[in-house]
Amino acid sequence: MITLHYFAGLRELTGTSQEQADLAGKTVEELMEWAADKYPGIERASARVAINEEYALPADVLEDGDAAAFIPPVSGG
Amino acid sequence: MITLHYFAGLRELTGTSQEQADLAGKTVEELMEWAADKYPGIERASARVAINEEYALPADVLEDGDAAAFIPPVSGG
Amino acid sequence: MKAFEVVTEPINPQIYADFVLRPEAGAVTLFTGHVREWTKGVRTLYLAYEAYVPMAEKKLAQIGREIEEKWPGAQAAIAHRIGELQISDIAVVIAVSSPHRKAAYEANEYAIERIKEIVPIWKKEIWEDGEEWIGDQKKKPEGGNQ
Amino acid sequence: MKAFEVVTEPINPQIYADFVLRPEAGAVTLFTGHVREWTKGVRTLYLAYEAYVPMAEKKLAQIGREIEEKWPGAQAAIAHRIGELQISDIAVVIAVSSPHRKAAYEANEYAIERIKEIVPIWKKEIWEDGEEWIGDQKKKPEGGNQ
Numbered sequence: 001m002i003t004l005h006y007f008a009g010l011r012e013l014t015g016t017s018q019e020q021a022d023l024a025g026k027t028v029e030e031l032m033e034w035a036a037d038k039y040p041g042i043e044r045a046s047a048r049v050a051i052n053e054e055y056a057l058p059a060d061v062l063e064d065g066d067a068a069a070f071i072p073p074v075s076g077g
Numbered sequence: 078m079i080t081l082h083y084f085a086g087l088r089e090l091t092g093t094s095q096e097q098a099d100l101a102g103k104t105v106e107e108l109m110e111w112a113a114d115k116y117p118g119i120e121r122a123s124a125r126v127a128i129n130e131e132y133a134l135p136a137d138v139l140e141d142g143d144a145a146a147f148i149p150p151v152s153g154g
Numbered sequence: 155m156k157a158f159e160v161v162t163e164p165i166n167p168q169i170y171a172d173f174v175l176r177p178e179a180g181a182v183t184l185f186t187g188h189v190r191e192w193t194k195g196v197r198t199l200y201l202a203y204e205a206y207v208p209m210a211e212k213k214l215a216q217i218g219r220e221i222e223e224k225w226p227g228a229q230a231a232i233a234h235r236i237g238e239l240q241i242s243d244i245a246v247v248i249a250v251s252s253p254h255r256k257a258a259y260e261a262n263e264y265a266i267e268r269i270k271e272i273v274p275i276w277k278k279e280i281w282e283d284g285e286e287w288i289g290d291q292k293k294k295p296e297g298g299n300q
Numbered sequence: 301m302k303a304f305e306v307v308t309e310p311i312n313p314q315i316y317a318d319f320v321l322r323p324e325a326g327a328v329t330l331f332t333g334h335v336r337e338w339t340k341g342v343r344t345l346y347l348a349y350e351a352y353v354p355m356a357e358k359k360l361a362q363i364g365r366e367i368e369e370k371w372p373g374a375q376a377a378i379a380h381r382i383g384e385l386q387i388s389d390i391a392v393v394i395a396v397s398s399p400h401r402k403a404a405y406e407a408n409e410y411a412i413e414r415i416k417e418i419v420p421i422w423k424k425e426i427w428e429d430g431e432e433w434i435g436d437q438k439k440k441p442e443g444g445n446q
Contacts, residue, residue, distance in 0.1 A: 008204050008276035009287040046289075050274070053209035069206055069274070073289035076203070076210075076234055076275030077187050077246050077266055085350050085422035086433040123435075127420070130355035146352055146420070150435035153349070153356075153380055153421030154333050154392050154412055168314050171332070177387050180336035183329065183408075186317070190326035190399060241323050253336060255412060262329075263405050 002031075002062050005069035010047060014039045024066075029058040031068060047072045079139050081112075082146035087124060091116045101143075106135040108145060124149045157231040158214035160207045160275070165244040170231040174251035178227070181255035183262040187246040189239045199280045203236040203245060206274035210234065213273040217265050221250065225257040230265060234275055245277075303377040304360035306353045306421070311390040316377040320397035324373070327401035329408040333392040335385045345426050349382040349391060352420040356380065359419040363411050367396065371403040376411060380421055391423075 002023040006014045023031055028049045036043040049056050050069040062068060079100040083091045100108055105126045113120040126133050127146040139145060155169055171184045189201050218230045231249045239245055248265045252258040269275075277288045301315055317330045335347050364376045377395045385391055394411045398404040415421075423434045 005206065007206055007274065008278070009289070011204075012287075050206070050209055053206075053212055055272075069209065071206070071274050072276065072287070074270065074272070074274055075277040075288040076205070076273050077270045082352065084352055084420065085424070086435070088350075089433075127352070127355055130352075130358055132418075146355065148352070148420050149422065149433070151416065151418070151420055152423040152434040153351070153419050154416045167317070167330075171313070171330075175334065175388060177337040179388070180334055182332045182334065184313075184317075184332070185401070185404075186328045186330070187401065188321065188326055188328065191323040242321060242325070255331070255333065255409075258331075259405060259409050263401075266401060 001064065003067045004035075005067065007070065008072050010042060010045055010070050010072050013041060013045070023062050023068075024064040026062050027058065028056045028060050028062070028068075031062060032058075035070065042070070045070075045072050078141065079108075080144045082144065084147065085149050087119060087122055087147050087149050090118060090122070100139050100145075101141040103139050104135065105133045105137050105139070105145075108139060109135075112147065119147070122147075122149050155233070156211070158211055158218055159233050160205050160210050160214075161233055161235050162237050163235070165233055165235050165247050167244060167247040167249070170233060170247050170249035173231045174229045174249045176229070176251060178253055179229075179251035180253050181258040182249060182251045183255075183258040185246075185248040185262050185266060186244045187266070189241050189243050189245060191241045193279070196279075196281055198241070199282060200241070201239045201245070202278040202280065203234070203239065204276045204278070205234065205236045207236075209274050214269070216272075217268045220268065221261045221265060224264070225252060225261045228252040228257045228261045230261065232265060232269070234269070234273070236275065301379070302357070304357055304364055305379050306351050306356050306360075307379055307381050308383050309381075311379055311381050311393050313390060313393045313395070316379060316393050316395035319377045320375045320395045322375070322397060324399055325375075325397035326399050327404040328395060328397045329401075329404040331392075331394040331408050331412060332390045333412070335387050335389050335391060337387045339425070342427055344387070345428060346387070347385045347391070348424040348426065349380070349385065350422050350424070351380065351382045353382075355420050360415070362418075363414045366414065367407045367411060370410070371398060371407045374398040374403050374407045376407065378411060378415070380415070380419070382421065
């Protein structure tokens with residue numbers, strides 16, 4: 001299983017801050033497609049994906065136990 | 078009378094931090110010549126002169142009661 | 155305190171300046187970013203910050219390492235506060251020490267730029283008539299806050 | 301405290317940062333210049349600063365006015381300590397607040413440059429084997445301290 005994290009506007013869009021999904025073996029790109037199906041609009045949020053707290057590339061593959069986070073454009077400072 | 082102030086290395090060169098001199102009517106340039114006569118070496122200190130706490134020009138004229146200060150290159154900060 | 159941290163309580167900036175001070179440091183720069191009342195003619199009531207805390211602290215530490223590489227001898231400490239912040243509250247503090255002042259200024263400004271690029275922290279502005287998560291500030295004319 | 305002052309006691313930098321903070325300020329930069337132990341391979345034991353105090357305070361205030369003119373909305377406070385200072389002691393503090401951060405960084409760095417040009421304050425370095433009044437630092441290669 002993969003743990004998914006949603007923040008800020010994406011947390012409000014999805015209505016959850018965290019969930020589990022059976023996405024091991026999928027790429028980050030496939031994770032994005034899965035999310036866009038489940039949460040229409042998320043694909044327009046310019047979000048990056050982090051795996052285990054590090055920014056990931058579209059071709060990176062999720063492994064069982066990974067934490068994947070949708071990172072909308074940051075606005076700290 | 079004019080009150081003269083000496084700071085830092087110039088205070089050590091002249092041996093005094095302050096003195097009175099009858100220099101009213103003299104220019105800053107003439108003050109410098111007077112000081113160089115009295116304290117040989119002061120002319121090589123790259124000092125600026127301030128009159129009443131403001132930097133002065135060589136042609137500025139001292140008036141009775143003025144405070145004139147020899148300002149060697151500053152090194153604050 | 156940690157040298158790179160996300161906190162929920164009010165920030166005391168001095169402890170970060172003290173943290174980076176060393177006998178070889180001739181200069182310390184301390185930047186504090188504050189909640190500003192007015193932004194582009196709109197009055198902010200308060201802000202709410204949210205973070206992906208463990209990743210944010212890793213990214214702040216990464217910025218610290220980048221600074222040590224780019225400005226040898228420089229050392230940084232950074233904290234960002236999350237939760238509800240009122241006008242004038244400190245949202246972020248950046249302390250940089252360095253033997254010479256030029257590096258202390260440059261590295262400090264570099265840190266705030268990098269925070270706005272890579273650290274997963276989000277700001278929601280709450281106004282009298284609404285609220286909005288702020289994002290992608292760099293694409294807006296005039297930049298974001300501060 | 302005064303916004304522009306020469307002091308003889310240890311400097312608490314936070315009071316100058318607090319002084320310039322206002323609801324419209326999104327950024328505060330605080331620079332502290334510290335006595336550094338090593339300068340160009342020579343170990344400093346301590347420093348002694350001397351000032352032409354009334355003129356120095358006038359010149360610090362002039363720098364504050366220059367900043368308000370060059371960076372509208374920016375506000376500064378500056379203090380310089382004189383007397384004997386030990387390693388790591390604060391010699392100078394510059395606080396600048398501004399709606400946006402760029403001006404706060406630029407104006408702060410401008411202030412320290414101007415202090416080194418026009419403010420009648422002098423530093424004597426005391427080493428293990430001698431002492432010397434430092435002057436005309438800008439003409440030396442590598443600049444002066446910090």
